[in-house]
Amino acid sequence: AQSVAQPEDQVNVAEGNPLTVKCTYSVSGNPYLFWYVQYPNRGLQFLLKYITGDNLVKGSYGFEAEFNKSQTSFHLKKPSALVSDSALYFCAVRDLPGDTGRRALTFGSGTRLQVQP
Amino acid sequence: NAGVTQTPKFQVLKTGQSMTLQCAQDMNHEYMSWYRQDPGMGLRLIHYSVGAGITDQGEVPNGYNVSRSTTEDFPLRLLSAAPSQTSVYFCASSSRGRGTGELFFGEGSRLTVL
Numbered sequence: 001a002q003s004v005a006q007p008e009d010q011v012n013v014a015e016g017n018p019l020t021v022k023c024t025y026s027v028s029g030n031p032y033l034f035w036y037v038q039y040p041n042r043g044l045q046f047l048l049k050y051i052t053g054d055n056l057v058k059g060s061y062g063f064e065a066e067f068n069k070s071q072t073s074f075h076l077k078k079p080s081a082l083v084s085d086s087a088l089y090f091c092a093v094r095d096l097p098g099d100t101g102r103r104a105l106t107f108g109s110g111t112r113l114q115v116q117p
Numbered sequence: 118n119a120g121v122t123q124t125p126k127f128q129v130l131k132t133g134q135s136m137t138l139q140c141a142q143d144m145n146h147e148y149m150s151w152y153r154q155d156p157g158m159g160l161r162l163i164h165y166s167v168g169a170g171i172t173d174q175g176e177v178p179n180g181y182n183v184s185r186s187t188t189e190d191f192p193l194r195l196l197s198a199a200p201s202q203t204s205v206y207f208c209a210s211s212s213r214g215r216g217t218g219e220l221f222f223g224e225g226s227r228l229t230v231l
Binding site: 108110 | 152158160161162175176207209219220221222223224225
C-alpha cells in the first residue's frame with residue numbers, strides 16, 4: 001500500500017522569502033504525485049502533479065515541486081512567498097499506475113503554511 | 118461553471134439519526150468519490166464510483182452507503198449517525214479519460230453528530 005508523510009505540521013516563513021513544504025512517499029511502483037491547497041472553509045484545489053518526465057514540475061500561483069526518486073520526496077517550493085499563500089497544503093500519491101478503475105489518492109496529513117508580513 | 122456542488126454545507130444530527138449528503142457535478146466526470154477530513158489525518162476515502170451503477174468501498178466505508186444512478190449525482194448516506202462521524206466531508210470527481218488522477222473537489226459539508 002502507498003503512503004505519504006508530511007513531517008511538518010506547520011511552516012512559518014516571512015513574506016518574500018523562499019518556502020519549502022516537505023513530502024515523502026512510499027509506493028510499490030512508479031508514483032503519481034500531487035499537491036493540493038486548501039484555503040479556510042474551502043475544498044481542495046489542485047496545484048501541480050508529477051507523472052513522468054522532468055523532475056521539476058511547475059504549477060499554479062508560482063509553485064513548483066521537485067521529484068527526487070532516490071530520496072522518495074516531492075517537496076513543494078516557491079521562490080518568494082506571499083501572505084496570500086497562507087493555507088493548508090496536502091501532498092498525495094495516486095494508486096498503482098495503470099489502475100484506471102480505482103484512481104484513489106492517498107493524502108498526507110497536511111502542512112499549514114503561515115506567511116508573515 | 119458550477120463544478121462539484123455539495124449540500125448541505127452544515128448539518129447537526131443526533132446519534133441514531135439518518136441523513137444524506139448530496140453531491141452533483143456538471144463536468145461529465147465518470148469518477149466520483151467521497152472523502153472525510155479529520156484534524157491531523159488528512160483526507161480518507163470513504164466510497165468511490167467509476168461510473169453510473171458502479172460503486173466500491175474505500176479506506177473507511179463503515180457506517181456509510183452510496184449509490185450512483187446517474188453520472189452527475191453521488192449521494193452519501195448515513196443510516197444511523199454516530200459521534201465518530203463528526204467530520205468534514207468532501208466530494209470529488211475526475212475524468213476517467215484523463216488518466217492522471219487530478220480531482221476536483223466540492224466545498225465540503227461539515228457534519229456534527231451529538
